[in-house]
Amino acid sequence: MMQPLSEPTIQPRLLYVQTFGCQMNEYDSTRVRGMFLNRGYELTSDIDLADVIFLNTCSVREKAEQKVHSFLGRLRRTKARNPELKILVAGCMAQHFGERLLERFEHLDLVLGTRSLGALPGLLENLQKSPTRLVYLVEDEGISDGAPQFSSAVSPGISAPVTIMQGCNNFCSYCIVPYVRGRECSRPSEEILKEIRFLAANGKREILLLGQNVNSYGTHSGESLTFVDLLRAIQEQIPLARLRFITSHPKDLTDDLMECFTQLDCLCQHLHLPVQAGSDRILKLMNRGYAALDYLKKIERLRHICPDIGLSSDVMVGFPGESERDFQDTLDLLERVRFDTVFSFRYSDRPHAKATQFPNKVAEALKARRLVELQALQAKITLQKNQAEVGRFREILVEGPSKSGNGQLTGRTQQNRVTNFECPGGCIGQLVPVKIIGAFSHSLKGQLINEPV
Numbered sequence: 001m002m003q004p005l006s007e008p009t010i011q012p013r014l015l016y017v018q019t020f021g022c023q024m025n026e027y028d029s030t031r032v033r034g035m036f037l038n039r040g041y042e043l044t045s046d047i048d049l050a051d052v053i054f055l056n057t058c059s060v061r062e063k064a065e066q067k068v069h070s071f072l073g074r075l076r077r078t079k080a081r082n083p084e085l086k087i088l089v090a091g092c093m094a095q096h097f098g099e100r101l102l103e104r105f106e107h108l109d110l111v112l113g114t115r116s117l118g119a120l121p122g123l124l125e126n127l128q129k130s131p132t133r134l135v136y137l138v139e140d141e142g143i144s145d146g147a148p149q150f151s152s153a154v155s156p157g158i159s160a161p162v163t164i165m166q167g168c169n170n171f172c173s174y175c176i177v178p179y180v181r182g183r184e185c186s187r188p189s190e191e192i193l194k195e196i197r198f199l200a201a202n203g204k205r206e207i208l209l210l211g212q213n214v215n216s217y218g219t220h221s222g223e224s225l226t227f228v229d230l231l232r233a234i235q236e237q238i239p240l241a242r243l244r245f246i247t248s249h250p251k252d253l254t255d256d257l258m259e260c261f262t263q264l265d266c267l268c269q270h271l272h273l274p275v276q277a278g279s280d281r282i283l284k285l286m287n288r289g290y291a292a293l294d295y296l297k298k299i300e301r302l303r304h305i306c307p308d309i310g311l312s313s314d315v316m317v318g319f320p321g322e323s324e325r326d327f328q329d330t331l332d333l334l335e336r337v338r339f340d341t342v343f344s345f346r347y348s349d350r351p352h353a354k355a356t357q358f359p360n361k362v363a364e365a366l367k368a369r370r371l372v373e374l375q376a377l378q379a380k381i382t383l384q385k386n387q388a389e390v391g392r393f394r395e396i397l398v399e400g401p402s403k404s405g406n407g408q409l410t411g412r413t414q415q416n417r418v419t420n421f422e423c424p425g426g427c428i429g430q431l432v433p434v435k436i437i438g439a440f441s442h443s444l445k446g447q448l449i450n451e452p453v
Contacts, residue, residue: 021058057093215252278333310415318367421446
């Protein structure tokens with residue numbers, strides 16, 4: 001007797017996502033994953049199996065652009081093996097290059113602007129119906145671009161980012177952000193609070209608020225809450241273990257915001273405050289809006305309010321016209337402030353940025369030498385700051401297994417120092433008291449204690 005034929009199995013379409021650059025891009029990529037999951041797609045980590053490849057790109061640094069160009073070049077062979085594959089590029093590079101990306105990479109199907117994610121599902125549907133290649137760059141539509149601002153696609157882990165604004169009005173002379181992300185635009189506070197409640201209800205213990213300049217949240221969009229108001233609303237309305245934010249602009253750091261580090265229990269005592277340079281002449285050329293002494297006074301005030309605050313910063317070397325004296329001023333500022341960590345990089349011309357036209361460009365070899373010298377100084381300071389932690393008791397939010405292995409777990413102090421320690425199973429996501437018993441260049445070693453910190 002013949003068996004009836006079984007129904008053919010419908011294979012789900014597979015999505016591969018690659019993110020370049022900042023945490024705001026990671027956040028947008030999570031939104032994209034949610035859109036695709038809601039439409040029946042599944043995620044894959046195998047690029048050769050994907051039906052759709054989504055690249056979220058960055059233009060803030062020249063190196064980030066180079067990585068994207070290299071990645072797109074390698075995808076030619078992937079597309080040749082699977083002509084039905086759709087390759088999509090979004091983010092800052094897409095906004096900046098637009099049609100030129102399609103011209104350079106003939107295997108690319110869609111170029112999507114920074115504020116156009118909401119159009120992605122419809123554009124993809126059109127691509128799948130016809131072989132037309134598309135560029136979609138919509139500007140000045142605000143941060144609510146039609147895409148869900150959050151989705152049920154909660155990323156793994158105990159922490160989650162939440163973008164509260166995008167764009168920038170500062171126009172630092174080296175920066176491309178205002179040209180590819182647009183002017184400052186804040187999300188409605190009700191929408192932000194709703195998203196954080198959702199994340200907390202789904203097991204997130206720590207939230208990282210994101211924006212090019214979070215200090216000016218609400219200033220340019222008619223939002224009734226200031227950034228300080230938003231922090232207080234989160235503290236009052238949502239049960240979180242920890243709350244962090246990046247990035248702040250020094251000229252907008254107010255006493256009210258400084259006071260939050262001691263007044264709000266959930267707000268971590270850590271601030272990332274980019275200084276970029278220690279020379280007043282260079283800071284003026286950068287259009288940063290403050291002098292080195294202004295920055296130092298704010299650090300002094302902050303440490304008076306919150307003596308245990310952890311500090312990190314961004315520093316650039318080799319800005320056009322930077323002399324040895326200017327560079328020494330930057331080293332002197334690092335010595336005076338003694339940041340816990342510094343993210344340092346060489347200046348590179350970015351399209352549209354005013355500094356691209358500045359004379360007296362610094363030679364690449366000299367930039368490289370200065371960067372090595374600066375990083376050596378900061379490495380010494382970071383190790384000394386870590387060594388000063390030995391013997392102290394810190395509260396750690398346990399994130400998961402340590403990269404060092406040996407059955408250890410890892411987490412961070414409020415001051416954002418990575419700490420590895422042994423802990424019985426079941427404490428991931430918990431706040432635990434640890435005594436610091438060892439210090440290294442990039443991390444601390446801790447010992448779990450029974451007494452509360």
